[in-house]
Amino acid sequence: MTDDVKQKLTNVVLELHQNCIGLKLRDVTLKTYTRILLRHLLTIIKSPISHPRHKRRAQLILVSLVFVSLGAVSTVSYIGSNVVSKFIHFYKYSWRDQSRSKGLNLLRRSRSQMSLKTGARIMYIKEESNVKFRNDRDGKLDGTNYSHGKDTTRQLNNRDFSRNLISGAKDTNEDFTKINGKNKKIYIPPKNNDVYEHDKFLFKNVDLEKTKTSTLFYSKFLNQINVLSKILMPTIFDKNSFLLTLQIFFLVMRTWLSLFVARLDGQIVRDIIAGDARKFMIDLLIWFLIALPASYTNSAIKFLQRKLSLNFRVKLTRYIHDMYLDKRLAFYKLIFDNKASSSVLKNIDNSITNDITRFCDATCSVFANIAKPVIDLIFFSVYLRDNLGTLGVAGIFVNYFITGYILRSYTPPLGKLSSESSAADGNYYNYHVNMINNNEEIAFYQGTDVERNKVKQLYETLMDKMLNVSKRKFNYTMIEDYILKYTWSGLGYIFASIPIIMSSMKPGKENRNEQNNMKDFIVNKRLMLSLADAGSRLMHSIKDISQLTGYTNRVFTLLCALHRVHSENFSYGATTEFMQILGEENNTTTSTTNTSLIKYKKQEKEDIIAGTIQHNFNGIRLENIDIIIPSVRGKDGIKLIKKLTLQIPTHIDPISSRAPSIQDLAAMNDITMPFLTGDNSSLLILGPNSSGKSSIARVIAGIWPIYNKYGLLSRPDEKSLLCIPQKPYFSRGGTLRDQIIYPMSSDDFFDKGFSDKILVWILTEVRLEYLLKRDVGWKYLDSVADWKDVLSGGEKQRMNFARVMFHKPKFIILDEATNAISVDMEDYLFNMLKRYRFNFISISQRPSLIKYHDLLLEVTGNEGTWQLKTLGTDEAITSIDNEIEGLQKRLEKVNQWKLERDHIQQTLSVI
Numbered sequence: 001m002t003d004d005v006k007q008k009l010t011n012v013v014l015e016l017h018q019n020c021i022g023l024k025l026r027d028v029t030l031k032t033y034t035r036i037l038l039r040h041l042l043t044i045i046k047s048p049i050s051h052p053r054h055k056r057r058a059q060l061i062l063v064s065l066v067f068v069s070l071g072a073v074s075t076v077s078y079i080g081s082n083v084v085s086k087f088i089h090f091y092k093y094s095w096r097d098q099s100r101s102k103g104l105n106l107l108r109r110s111r112s113q114m115s116l117k118t119g120a121r122i123m124y125i126k127e128e129s130n131v132k133f134r135n136d137r138d139g140k141l142d143g144t145n146y147s148h149g150k151d152t153t154r155q156l157n158n159r160d161f162s163r164n165l166i167s168g169a170k171d172t173n174e175d176f177t178k179i180n181g182k183n184k185k186i187y188i189p190p191k192n193n194d195v196y197e198h199d200k201f202l203f204k205n206v207d208l209e210k211t212k213t214s215t216l217f218y219s220k221f222l223n224q225i226n227v228l229s230k231i232l233m234p235t236i237f238d239k240n241s242f243l244l245t246l247q248i249f250f251l252v253m254r255t256w257l258s259l260f261v262a263r264l265d266g267q268i269v270r271d272i273i274a275g276d277a278r279k280f281m282i283d284l285l286i287w288f289l290i291a292l293p294a295s296y297t298n299s300a301i302k303f304l305q306r307k308l309s310l311n312f313r314v315k316l317t318r319y320i321h322d323m324y325l326d327k328r329l330a331f332y333k334l335i336f337d338n339k340a341s342s343s344v345l346k347n348i349d350n351s352i353t354n355d356i357t358r359f360c361d362a363t364c365s366v367f368a369n370i371a372k373p374v375i376d377l378i379f380f381s382v383y384l385r386d387n388l389g390t391l392g393v394a395g396i397f398v399n400y401f402i403t404g405y406i407l408r409s410y411t412p413p414l415g416k417l418s419s420e421s422s423a424a425d426g427n428y429y430n431y432h433v434n435m436i437n438n439n440e441e442i443a444f445y446q447g448t449d450v451e452r453n454k455v456k457q458l459y460e461t462l463m464d465k466m467l468n469v470s471k472r473k474f475n476y477t478m479i480e481d482y483i484l485k486y487t488w489s490g491l492g493y494i495f496a497s498i499p500i501i502m503s504s505m506k507p508g509k510e511n512r513n514e515q516n517n518m519k520d521f522i523v524n525k526r527l528m529l530s531l532a533d534a535g536s537r538l539m540h541s542i543k544d545i546s547q548l549t550g551y552t553n554r555v556f557t558l559l560c561a562l563h564r565v566h567s568e569n570f571s572y573g574a575t576t577e578f579m580q581i582l583g584e585e586n587n588t589t590t591s592t593t594n595t596s597l598i599k600y601k602k603q604e605k606e607d608i609i610a611g612t613i614q615h616n617f618n619g620i621r622l623e624n625i626d627i628i629i630p631s632v633r634g635k636d637g638i639k640l641i642k643k644l645t646l647q648i649p650t651h652i653d654p655i656s657s658r659a660p661s662i663q664d665l666a667a668m669n670d671i672t673m674p675f676l677t678g679d680n681s682s683l684l685i686l687g688p689n690s691s692g693k694s695s696i697a698r699v700i701a702g703i704w705p706i707y708n709k710y711g712l713l714s715r716p717d718e719k720s721l722l723c724i725p726q727k728p729y730f731s732r733g734g735t736l737r738d739q740i741i742y743p744m745s746s747d748d749f750f751d752k753g754f755s756d757k758i759l760v761w762i763l764t765e766v767r768l769e770y771l772l773k774r775d776v777g778w779k780y781l782d783s784v785a786d787w788k789d790v791l792s793g794g795e796k797q798r799m800n801f802a803r804v805m806f807h808k809p810k811f812i813i814l815d816e817a818t819n820a821i822s823v824d825m826e827d828y829l830f831n832m833l834k835r836y837r838f839n840f841i842s843i844s845q846r847p848s849l850i851k852y853h854d855l856l857l858e859v860t861g862n863e864g865t866w867q868l869k870t871l872g873t874d875e876a877i878t879s880i881d882n883e884i885e886g887l888q889k890r891l892e893k894v895n896q897w898k899l900e901r902d903h904i905q906q907t908l909s910v911i
């Protein structure tokens with residue numbers, strides 16, 4: 001570069017500084033340049049006597065410098081941290097690759113989650129689910145995504161690693177290679193029960209306030225949002241509060257930058273018209289500089305909106321999960337809630353997934369859509385007031401209010417419509433899920449036509465609801481477009497020209513500079529259009545708010561129901577309110593009403609659920625318990641069994657009735673010894689269909705309430721009681737191991753030091769060992785399948801016995817647990833239970849099971865009566881003898897019936 005060019009460039013830079021911000025750089029060195037520049041900029045901004053143009057430019061340059069340096073620092077730190085972590089990773093894990101190449105077995109168990117002592121959980125989620133799986137046996141290289149696949153033969157998951165480590169098996173046939181298989185660590189804070197108890201009051205209070213019915217800005221909506229905001233942002237120091245503040249900061253920043261751009265735009269037009277090349281170049285340079293923070297701000301606003309929406313979703317979902325899935329069994333009890341028939345609860349899966357997402361997205365977008373124009377309106381109107389005068393700005397706002405009023409009166413009830421559409425969506429989706437779950441049954445029944453009609457009907461309803469939303473929006477969008485796009489722009493031109501017309505009318509100002517007029521017009525027009533845009537966005541958000549009310553209401557209904565059901569005093573749907581209504585209805589229709597009203601009012605004062613439960617009892621004891629179907633009628637509901645009293649074992653040491661802790665888990669690997677010591681006892685519950693046999697199990701398990709005041713249930717601690725339901729349950733997407741050890745997780749299984757050896761032994765005991773022959777070694781334990789469909793009816797029931805053998809509870813309740821099993825296998829399984837000294841209650845309709853039990857409870861199904869007999873006593877033997885006698889009498893009649901049949905057939909052939 002020649003000296004001449006160098007000199008010219010230096011001059012340009014010096015002139016730029018001099019003209020732009022009045023900074024003389026003659027004697028400044030490169031070292032001191034930044035310090036001097038910053039000091040100069042600050043001096044100009046602070047000084048009241050500095051030139052306004054210089055002041056503006058200084059502000060702009062300073063903001064740009066801050067943004068550029070922030071961007072540079074964050075980029076450098078991001079790159080730096082990445083490089084450092086790569087180095088650490090390289091040094092820390094490179095030995096793995098080396099050892100793998102030497103053929104060492106380094107497969108390690110990696111857990112999917114971990115519980116900390118504080119109650120918090122740490123979960124590991126695979127960031128990249130593409131896993132390469134090489135099977136040397138057939139020499140294939142298969143890049144399959146195993147994360148969600150329903151692979152019945154093999155799935156690469158944590159269990160593969162664990163099995164190899166624990167059993168010590170050296171698997172030389174297989175080699176697993178993770179491609180970018182990073183695990184992301186997620187920290188889930190412990191559940192704070194106090195928060196839920198506190199929130200129950202908040203939800204109850206708002207739920208009871210059913211006063212106003214307007215759709216926009218009515219107190220119910222604001223109250224709901226207010227309560228929900230306490231979940232989304234519990235404190236002002238919360239991460240979400242910080243994100244929200246940051247978003248507001250960027251919104252203000254954006255408006256400020258827009259103002260700057262508007263003025264710059266006017267200046268550039270003026271420079272062009274005036275033919276001032278130097279000023280034009282300077283303004284253009286500023287234009288490009290301002291573009292940097294402006295684009296950064298815009299994308300930051302969008303990013304923050306998305307991030308906030310996701311954070312809200314995480315908070316709400318975790319809040320719901322903690323209530324929905326805990327020991328109080330809200331997921332089961334929800335069916336008894338008095339609002340169980342509402343679409344929100346009927347399709348609770350849809351509510352927890354879709355409604356929460358929609359609500360979070362809508363909240364964040366409504367906030368951005370309102371905050372943006374409001375900030376714009378404040379800033380622009382302050383600026384425009386200088387240009388247009390108070391009257392002009394007042395005119396604009398009058399215009400806004402009129403428009404708002406017109407649009408408001410044409411707004412369709414979008415909240416209600418979108419809520420209906422969401423419900424229809426849930427119904428359609430759920431029906432499909434139900435069909436997939438019961439595909440075999442439907443196929444057997446040849447029920448395709450019925451199912452297709454139902455699916456069609458649900459789909460048409462969904463389409464109708466969606467179309468209805470669009471139809472209702474049509475007129476509104478037309479009016480909205482006409483007013484906001486065209487009328488407002490027209491008015492914008494009028495308002496923008498006001499100052500020019502006014503100044504031209506003033507005497508002595510005729511020769512006002514044309515360029516300045518042009519500049520003012522451009523600035524005013526731009527601001528007016530921005531103002532119109534801000535106003536129209538505000539008007540558009542009327543529609544969004546209306547939609548948000550719908551989502552808020554659905555989410556709020558869901559949370560209210562969850563709080564009701566999760567409450568310790570959940571009344572299983574029996575509300576005092578309903579009872580009152582019931583009482584009043586009776587009052588008008590029948591003459592015996594006053595008594596019922598008094599009865600209900602009395603019940604209102606008493607606890608609806610008045611029974612007592614004693615925990616940690618060394619047995620199962622029911623005393624005077626009425627088995628009542630939970631319903632809105634509470635204790636006046638259908639009584640299946642009256643004043644049931646029984647106990648197993650029959651003799652319990654009264655001094656130490658508290659149960660000892662469950663057997664030492666470490667001893668469980670000692671598989672040659674019987675598990676339990678002491679007496680075993682057994683009770684058989686016999687009775688006709690629907691007589692309430694399973695309901696007894698429900699009460700013992702604590703999932704149905706004891707309504708009557710004098711009812712007392714004494715039950716063992718949770719771990720000592722295992723209830724086997726009538727319908728076998730198999731967890732979805734689990735391995736065979738997961739099914740045997742259910743309800744224990746496989747992480748716990750390995751943590752507690754169990755090995756597959758015990759499972760193999762258990763499968764042999766329940767005669768299911770042949771399943772393991774379906775794969776080499778014990779690999780079948782790792783296979784993932786839809787076990788509900790894979791296992792036969794008898795296999796499923798034997799799997800229940802495998803669960804019993806694994807958990808070794810002291811007490812078992814078996815509800816029709818052997819009705820799909822052959823007689824010889826049934827005999828074997830009951831003898832097995834006796835051999836291992838379990839205490840069990842079996843529910844059945846088959847008297848043939850009597851021989852395996854010590855006690856018999858016969859439920860008659862007749863007015864709730866029952867009989868308890870000790871088997872082996874004279875009374876029981878007489879009862880069995882009576883039954884045998886009855887059967888023999890019926891058998892004697894067989895020949896007579898045959899003769900009658902032959903006679904009828906003969907008569908028919910003659911006809």
Ligand SMILES: Nc1ncnc2c1ncn2[C@@H]1O[C@H](COP(=O)(O)OP(=O)(O)OP(=O)(O)O)[C@@H](O)[C@H]1O
Binds near residue numbers: 640689690692694
């Ligand atoms: N969640 C419920 N809501 C309403 N009614 C119920 C509910 N669960 C059970 N019932 C009713 O309670 C009655 C007794 O049911 P339960 O399951 O105890 O009968 P069961 O004696 O075990 O009959 P089965 O031998 O047919 O299994 C039935 O009439 C049933 O319809």
